Amino acid sequence: MFVSFEGVDGSGKSTQAQLLREWLEGLGRGVVACREPGGTALGERIRDLLLAGAAMAPWAEAALFAAARAELVAEVIRPALARGEHVVCDRYVDSSLAYQGVARGLGVERVLQLNLIATEALLPDRTFLLLIDPVEARRRAGAEGDRIEREGSAFQHAVDRGYRDLADRFRERVVAVDAARAPGAIASIVRGELRDLA
Ligand code: ADP
Ligand code: TYD
Numbered sequence: 001m002f003v004s005f006e007g008v009d010g011s012g013k014s015t016q017a018q019l020l021r022e023w024l025e026g027l028g029r030g031v032v033a034c035r036e037p038g039g040t041a042l043g044e045r046i047r048d049l050l051l052a053g054a055a056m057a058p059w060a061e062a063a064l065f066a067a068a069r070a071e072l073v074a075e076v077i078r079p080a081l082a083r084g085e086h087v088v089c090d091r092y093v094d095s096s097l098a099y100q101g102v103a104r105g106l107g108v109e110r111v112l113q114l115n116l117i118a119t120e121a122l123l124p125d126r127t128f129l130l131l132i133d134p135v136e137a138r139r140r141a142g143a144e145g146d147r148i149e150r151e152g153s154a155f156q157h158a159v160d161r162g163y164r165d166l167a168d169r170f171r172e173r174v175v176a177v178d179a180a181r182a183p184g185a186i187a188s189i190v191r192g193e194l195r196d197l198a
Helices: 013-026 041-051 058-082 093-103 108-118 134-141 153-169 183-194
Strands: 002-006 031-035 086-090 126-131 174-178
Touching: 002 013, 002 093, 013 031, 013 086, 013 126, 013 183, 031 058, 041 058, 058 086, 058 093, 058 108, 093 108, 093 153, 108 153, 126 153, 126 183, 134 153, 153 174, 174 183
Parallel strands: 002 086, 002 126, 031 086, 126 174
Antiparallel strands: none
């Protein structure tokens, strides 16, 4: 199965991705974990351009995220799924829908089309959306953050609204979870949702 975690920075995605990975490995399953943007040699270079570099046109940003994702799908995710391993991804297409589609104003539908082309229509079996007040998430995340995290609170609130709309729109795939709960409580909800797939 292919699982992704989504949410604003500091919502607890990396923590949950790690806990899920440990649980699956404990069941004796092969697991490939990845993070976006990055996870390949090309993807890490694109990550530097996106997060450390200067401002860029919104469609340049969306296209670079999609390029990093295309490489990750081709080089890492599809081969792992073909080997029968599980893939756990910290961010995937929904990040682009919420950040570029909604917060940058490019439109969810158009950013989705770009990403369906880039990934050859590979979507996760389940996506866990970690919902938390963006102010609390900011506090958890601590330090200053990257270029996109520094966009300010109106932008982060737009991302949060975007994510909530995605949960409504993709009800079959996206499971919204209250990320204010303790990590162990969230992890057991995740495991419960995946029991049939794992
Ligand atoms: P993300 O990957 O979404 O940016 P992290 O998993 O790195 O988030 O978590 C951000 C911070 O919040 C870390 O210090 C982490 O230990 C803490 N944290 C993660 N999950 C929770 C939780 N459910 N409750 C409280 N703190 C959490
Ligand atoms: P982030 O998860 O913060 O990486 P890390 O925790 O390793 O620093 O992701 C980097 C930033 O990129 C984050 O602010 C969200 C943003 N982002 C997008 O705007 N669109 C995307 O498609 C992705 C994957 C990330």
